[in-house]
Amino acid sequence: MLAARLNVVDHRLDVAEVSIPEPGPGQVRIAVKAAGVCLSDVHLVQGLLNPMYLNGDVVTLGHEVAGTIDALGPGVTGWTEGQRVALQAGELSAAQVLTRGVDYDGGWAEYALATVATLVPIPDDLPFEQAAIIPDAVSTPWGAITGTGAVRAGEAVGVWGIGGLGAHAVQLLRMIGAAPIIAVDPNPAARERALDYGADLALDAADPDLPMAIRSATAGNGLAAAFDFAGIEAVRRQALPCLGPAGRLVLVGLGPEPMTIANPTLISFLGQQIRGHYGSGPDDLGVLVGLVTHGRLDFAKSISDVLPLSQAAEAVNRLEHKEGNPVRLVLRP
Structure with a gap:
């Protein structure tokens, strides 16, 4: 064969x-x-x-x-x-x-x-x-969303990286009632895809005002959960400050780069968590x-x-x- x-x-x-x-x-x-x-x-x-x-x-x-x-x-x-x-x-x-x-x-x-x-x-x-x-392509974001990320209906969620897994994450989040769903990707075509799959807002990762846009879209509360489907340190560095109190950053994308936490005291103060996910x-x-x-x-x-x-x-x-x-x-x- x-x-x-x-x-x-x-x-x-x-x-x-x-x-x-x-x-x-x-x-x-x-x-x-x-x-x-x-x-x-x-x-x-x-x-x-x-x-x-x-x-x-x-x-x-x-x-x-x-x-x-x-x-x-x-x-x-x-x-x-x-x-x-x-x-x-x-x-x-x-x-x-x-x-x-x-x-x-x-x-x-x-x-x-x-x-x-x-x-x-x-x-x-x-x-x-x-x-x-x-x-x-579908079961990994499903497990990340419903298990590791423990997303509930009505929670604000950010999705970084709208490739094969990220696009399905948007689709699944829409099905379970997350709101708003904010997609982040530097590729304009990927952002268009995110909207097609059910995102409420699609933002350019290169936009310096991105954290402010996320705060505005979430009534100042920040994200209940953020998902890194890119496996890139820059994504994690960008997503972490976008979390609200008790927010969860879920690492799904695999990558070799070390992760730097700029303000660990704030994470402790706000009760935020970083969670790894696989499969x-x-x-x-x-x-x-x-x-x-x-x-x-x-x-x-x-x-x-x-x-x-x-x-x-x-x-x-x-x-x-x-x-x-x-x-x-x-x-x-």
Whole structure:
């Protein structure tokens, strides 16, 4: 079969012929129908992110995956061949969070292995391209908003970075009733996208009057929660002073830069918090598929383009350079 394999030492990405994997006990083999391309994949190729638990130097990328069950491993019951599923982006193993396509082989391939605990059924009318991006592109902001950020209806929220995750964060915040929703991004096209996805206000990160604009939009109260989806120190430095009393800054975007807190005493005085977030909970994917099924969410406009698996490197390059300002690019084996 074909698989897009990354050497994490020399950062070479190649689409190559490899053996079709055989499922072991508790596993199934997935015939991959669609796999999302995430900025984390770009960072892996760049070497800005490195797997923590990978056994070896080469991994098949792809943590956003949907397809059909192709074969059952020994002892697997309750699932059938041909069943349509999306895969959790990661799983807990021996007190370690292992990420698909990072710490073990993922879904940029014609076939992929998955443990039964990571399978979530998807309805027949949900396109594979849309189902594939729910793990991570949607479930990570969902977990950040409803779990780590604990956002409630009526709370003022800021979203920094309106890429694939940030755009869906705006959409999800709108659904749960956050108000106002303020999007921040230096890219005019990204700001337009934020408004299209449901933001009440979209501001330029380069505007020196941005903190004042946020205070004005929140009746002087500041933000109850701010989300950094960019993983950039400048974003965190800008977002922190925009918080109101008891405000939460949630760090979702991954980046290597150290974070500087200019006035920690003020954070203590105001009871503010900085919270880290990674991935989503084991039930989040199923909840989100249910919301799609019941018509509360629609990700049709999130699929910016679909490319063949053979063009994985091109997809990475397009996302890295924001060619066409994509929300999500999807690979189809």
